[in-house]
Amino acid sequence: xxxxxxxxxxxxxxxxxxxxxxxxxxxxxxxxxxxxxxxxxxxxxxxxxxxxxxxxxxxxxxxxxxxxxxxxxxxxxxxxxxxxxxxxxxxxxxxxxxxxxxxxxxxxxxxxxx
Amino acid sequence: xxxxxxxxxxxxxxxxxxxxxxxxxxxxxxxxxxxxxxxxxxxxxxxxxxxxxxxxxxxxxxxxxxxxxxxxxxxxxxxxxxxxxxxxxxxxxxxxxxxxxxxxxxxxxxxxxxxxxx
Numbered sequence: 001x002x003x004x005x006x007x008x009x010x011x012x013x014x015x016x017x018x019x020x021x022x023x024x025x026x027x028x029x030x031x032x033x034x035x036x037x038x039x040x041x042x043x044x045x046x047x048x049x050x051x052x053x054x055x056x057x058x059x060x061x062x063x064x065x066x067x068x069x070x071x072x073x074x075x076x077x078x079x080x081x082x083x084x085x086x087x088x089x090x091x092x093x094x095x096x097x098x099x100x101x102x103x104x105x106x107x108x109x110x111x112x113x114x
Numbered sequence: 115x116x117x118x119x120x121x122x123x124x125x126x127x128x129x130x131x132x133x134x135x136x137x138x139x140x141x142x143x144x145x146x147x148x149x150x151x152x153x154x155x156x157x158x159x160x161x162x163x164x165x166x167x168x169x170x171x172x173x174x175x176x177x178x179x180x181x182x183x184x185x186x187x188x189x190x191x192x193x194x195x196x197x198x199x200x201x202x203x204x205x206x207x208x209x210x211x212x213x214x215x216x217x218x219x220x221x222x223x224x225x226x227x228x229x230x231x232x
Contacts, residue, residue: 004156036223041225042225042226043118043120043205043223043224043225043226044157044205044207044223045223046221046222089156089157101147101159101162101170101172102147102149102157102159102207102221103159104149104156104157104158105156106154106155106156107155107156
Protein backbone atom coordinates (compact mmCIF):
# COMPACT_ATOMS: atom_id res chain seq x y z
CA UNK A 1 0.00 0.00 0.00
CA UNK A 2 0.92 3.65 -0.10
CA UNK A 3 2.89 4.91 2.87
CA UNK A 4 5.58 7.31 4.05
CA UNK A 5 8.25 6.41 6.58
CA UNK A 6 10.36 9.10 8.10
CA UNK A 7 13.06 9.25 10.68
CA UNK A 8 11.79 9.20 14.21
CA UNK A 9 12.53 12.10 16.45
CA UNK A 10 13.02 14.07 18.38
CA UNK A 11 16.15 15.44 16.79
CA UNK A 12 18.15 17.93 18.83
CA UNK A 13 20.89 19.97 17.18
CA UNK A 14 23.02 22.95 18.00
CA UNK A 15 22.68 26.10 15.94
CA UNK A 16 24.60 25.95 12.64
CA UNK A 17 24.69 22.14 12.65
CA UNK A 18 23.88 20.09 9.55
CA UNK A 19 20.41 18.58 9.38
CA UNK A 20 19.22 15.43 7.65
CA UNK A 21 15.75 13.99 8.12
CA UNK A 22 15.28 10.76 6.20
CA UNK A 23 12.09 9.97 4.33
CA UNK A 24 11.19 6.97 2.20
CA UNK A 25 7.91 6.17 0.53
CA UNK A 26 5.97 3.39 -1.10
CA UNK A 27 3.52 4.28 -3.80
CA UNK A 28 1.91 3.06 -6.96
CA UNK A 29 2.59 5.19 -9.98
CA UNK A 30 4.63 8.36 -9.86
CA UNK A 31 3.89 10.43 -6.78
CA UNK A 32 4.65 14.04 -6.12
CA UNK A 33 6.65 14.49 -2.93
CA UNK A 34 6.42 17.19 -0.28
CA UNK A 35 7.90 18.40 2.95
CA UNK A 36 5.62 20.31 5.30
CA UNK A 37 6.61 22.15 8.46
CA UNK A 38 4.44 22.69 11.53
CA UNK A 39 5.47 25.35 14.01
CA UNK A 40 4.10 25.05 17.57
CA UNK A 41 0.37 25.67 17.73
CA UNK A 42 0.03 26.23 14.00
CA UNK A 43 -1.10 24.38 10.92
CA UNK A 44 1.10 22.82 8.29
CA UNK A 45 2.98 24.97 5.81
CA UNK A 46 4.36 23.65 2.57
CA UNK A 47 8.16 23.83 2.78
CA UNK A 48 9.16 22.36 -0.57
CA UNK A 49 8.09 19.91 -3.21
CA UNK A 50 9.29 17.80 -6.14
CA UNK A 51 7.15 16.33 -8.86
CA UNK A 52 9.42 13.94 -10.77
CA UNK A 53 12.55 11.87 -10.39
CA UNK A 54 15.78 13.82 -9.79
CA UNK A 55 13.90 17.06 -9.12
CA UNK A 56 15.31 19.04 -6.23
CA UNK A 57 12.95 21.07 -4.10
CA UNK A 58 14.42 23.94 -2.10
CA UNK A 59 13.22 26.71 0.17
CA UNK A 60 14.63 28.70 3.11
CA UNK A 61 17.92 26.82 2.91
CA UNK A 62 16.23 23.42 3.00
CA UNK A 63 16.65 20.96 0.13
CA UNK A 64 15.35 17.55 -0.82
CA UNK A 65 15.97 15.49 -3.95
CA UNK A 66 13.43 13.05 -5.40
CA UNK A 67 15.31 9.74 -5.68
CA UNK A 68 13.18 7.25 -7.52
CA UNK A 69 15.78 4.47 -7.36
CA UNK A 70 15.81 4.54 -3.57
CA UNK A 71 12.23 5.86 -3.18
CA UNK A 72 13.57 8.57 -0.91
CA UNK A 73 13.15 12.29 -0.37
CA UNK A 74 15.52 13.19 2.47
CA UNK A 75 15.39 16.72 3.86
CA UNK A 76 18.67 18.56 4.40
CA UNK A 77 19.86 21.93 5.60
CA UNK A 78 23.47 22.97 5.89
CA UNK A 79 23.17 25.24 8.93
CA UNK A 80 20.09 25.16 11.13
CA UNK A 81 18.81 28.05 13.19
CA UNK A 82 16.81 28.16 16.41
CA UNK A 83 13.85 29.38 14.36
CA UNK A 84 13.86 26.07 12.44
CA UNK A 85 12.60 24.28 15.54
CA UNK A 86 9.36 22.64 14.42
CA UNK A 87 7.86 19.33 13.36
CA UNK A 88 8.65 18.28 9.79
CA UNK A 89 6.35 16.02 7.79
CA UNK A 90 7.19 14.17 4.62
CA UNK A 91 4.23 13.45 2.34
CA UNK A 92 3.34 12.14 -1.07
CA UNK A 93 0.39 12.56 -3.34
CA UNK A 94 -0.21 9.64 -5.57
CA UNK A 95 -1.78 9.87 -9.00
CA UNK A 96 -3.04 6.35 -8.66
CA UNK A 97 -4.54 6.80 -5.23
CA UNK A 98 -7.59 8.61 -4.02
CA UNK A 99 -7.95 11.93 -5.71
CA UNK A 100 -6.20 14.62 -3.80
CA UNK A 101 -5.13 12.36 -0.98
CA UNK A 102 -1.89 13.42 0.65
CA UNK A 103 -0.25 10.65 2.67
CA UNK A 104 1.89 11.83 5.56
CA UNK A 105 4.68 10.39 7.62
CA UNK A 106 4.44 10.59 11.40
CA UNK A 107 6.55 13.72 11.60
CA UNK A 108 10.00 14.45 13.01
CA UNK A 109 10.34 16.98 15.77
CA UNK A 110 13.43 19.17 15.46
CA UNK A 111 14.77 21.23 18.34
CA UNK A 112 17.65 23.60 17.68
CA UNK A 113 19.57 24.89 20.69
CA UNK A 114 21.47 28.19 20.66
CA UNK B 115 -6.05 37.39 0.94
CA UNK B 116 -7.06 35.22 3.85
CA UNK B 117 -5.79 31.67 3.98
CA UNK B 118 -7.76 28.66 5.05
CA UNK B 119 -9.82 29.68 8.07
CA UNK B 120 -10.82 27.16 10.69
CA UNK B 121 -12.90 27.78 13.74
CA UNK B 122 -12.98 27.38 16.57
CA UNK B 123 -9.26 27.05 17.33
CA UNK B 124 -10.01 25.13 20.49
CA UNK B 125 -13.15 23.18 21.32
CA UNK B 126 -13.96 21.36 24.54
CA UNK B 127 -16.84 18.91 24.60
CA UNK B 128 -18.14 16.48 27.18
CA UNK B 129 -18.56 12.87 26.21
CA UNK B 130 -21.77 12.37 24.29
CA UNK B 131 -22.01 15.91 22.97
CA UNK B 132 -21.71 16.96 19.36
CA UNK B 133 -18.72 18.76 17.90
CA UNK B 134 -18.94 20.97 14.80
CA UNK B 135 -15.76 22.10 13.15
CA UNK B 136 -15.80 24.72 10.40
CA UNK B 137 -13.48 25.35 7.52
CA UNK B 138 -13.55 28.18 4.99
CA UNK B 139 -11.22 27.43 2.08
CA UNK B 140 -8.97 29.96 0.45
CA UNK B 141 -10.64 32.25 -2.02
CA UNK B 142 -10.88 30.51 -5.35
CA UNK B 143 -10.41 27.03 -3.88
CA UNK B 144 -13.28 24.63 -4.40
CA UNK B 145 -11.71 21.48 -2.96
CA UNK B 146 -11.52 20.79 0.74
CA UNK B 147 -9.77 18.04 2.67
CA UNK B 148 -10.05 17.12 6.32
CA UNK B 149 -7.22 15.48 8.25
CA UNK B 150 -6.93 14.32 11.83
CA UNK B 151 -3.75 14.47 13.86
CA UNK B 152 -3.65 12.32 16.97
CA UNK B 153 -1.05 13.13 19.64
CA UNK B 154 2.46 12.18 18.51
CA UNK B 155 1.10 10.98 15.16
CA UNK B 156 1.13 12.23 11.62
CA UNK B 157 -1.90 13.47 9.79
CA UNK B 158 -4.47 10.95 8.65
CA UNK B 159 -6.73 11.69 5.73
CA UNK B 160 -10.41 11.68 6.53
CA UNK B 161 -12.47 13.08 3.69
CA UNK B 162 -12.24 15.04 0.46
CA UNK B 163 -15.09 17.24 -0.69
CA UNK B 164 -16.00 19.54 -3.49
CA UNK B 165 -18.95 21.89 -3.33
CA UNK B 166 -22.03 19.78 -2.50
CA UNK B 167 -20.18 16.53 -3.17
CA UNK B 168 -18.20 14.05 -1.12
CA UNK B 169 -15.48 12.74 -3.42
CA UNK B 170 -13.62 10.42 -1.08
CA UNK B 171 -14.54 9.53 2.48
CA UNK B 172 -12.34 6.48 2.79
CA UNK B 173 -10.67 7.84 5.92
CA UNK B 174 -13.83 8.67 7.82
CA UNK B 175 -14.91 6.46 10.71
CA UNK B 176 -18.07 4.63 9.74
CA UNK B 177 -20.15 5.97 12.59
CA UNK B 178 -20.67 9.35 14.26
CA UNK B 179 -18.58 11.33 11.74
CA UNK B 180 -19.96 13.26 8.79
CA UNK B 181 -18.81 16.08 6.56
CA UNK B 182 -20.40 18.49 4.17
CA UNK B 183 -19.39 21.34 1.92
CA UNK B 184 -22.54 23.21 0.93
CA UNK B 185 -22.93 25.48 -2.04
CA UNK B 186 -22.77 28.46 0.27
CA UNK B 187 -20.79 28.66 3.48
CA UNK B 188 -17.95 26.73 5.05
CA UNK B 189 -17.26 23.03 5.09
CA UNK B 190 -18.42 21.38 8.31
CA UNK B 191 -16.98 18.31 9.99
CA UNK B 192 -19.49 16.96 12.46
CA UNK B 193 -18.79 14.46 15.20
CA UNK B 194 -21.79 13.14 17.06
CA UNK B 195 -21.67 11.65 20.56
CA UNK B 196 -18.00 12.41 21.02
CA UNK B 197 -15.75 10.05 22.97
CA UNK B 198 -12.34 10.63 24.56
CA UNK B 199 -10.63 8.99 21.61
CA UNK B 200 -11.90 11.77 19.34
CA UNK B 201 -9.57 14.24 21.09
CA UNK B 202 -7.19 15.38 18.38
CA UNK B 203 -6.26 18.27 16.14
CA UNK B 204 -8.42 18.45 13.03
CA UNK B 205 -6.93 20.20 10.05
CA UNK B 206 -8.62 21.40 6.95
CA UNK B 207 -6.81 22.03 3.67
CA UNK B 208 -7.94 23.44 0.38
CA UNK B 209 -6.75 23.45 -3.19
CA UNK B 210 -7.94 25.04 -6.42
CA UNK B 211 -8.53 21.64 -7.99
CA UNK B 212 -8.29 18.11 -6.69
CA UNK B 213 -6.53 16.20 -9.37
CA UNK B 214 -4.98 18.42 -11.90
CA UNK B 215 -3.24 15.59 -13.65
CA UNK B 216 0.04 17.11 -12.56
CA UNK B 217 -0.39 17.11 -8.82
CA UNK B 218 2.52 19.46 -8.55
CA UNK B 219 1.24 21.69 -5.83
CA UNK B 220 0.68 21.20 -2.16
CA UNK B 221 -2.41 22.03 -0.24
CA UNK B 222 -2.93 25.10 1.92
CA UNK B 223 -3.71 24.11 5.48
CA UNK B 224 -5.61 25.95 8.14
CA UNK B 225 -4.34 26.31 11.70
CA UNK B 226 -6.55 23.51 12.91
CA UNK B 227 -9.18 22.93 15.57
CA UNK B 228 -7.98 21.23 18.70
CA UNK B 229 -10.79 19.15 20.09
CA UNK B 230 -10.65 18.00 23.69
CA UNK B 231 -13.26 15.60 24.97
CA UNK B 232 -13.62 15.56 28.73
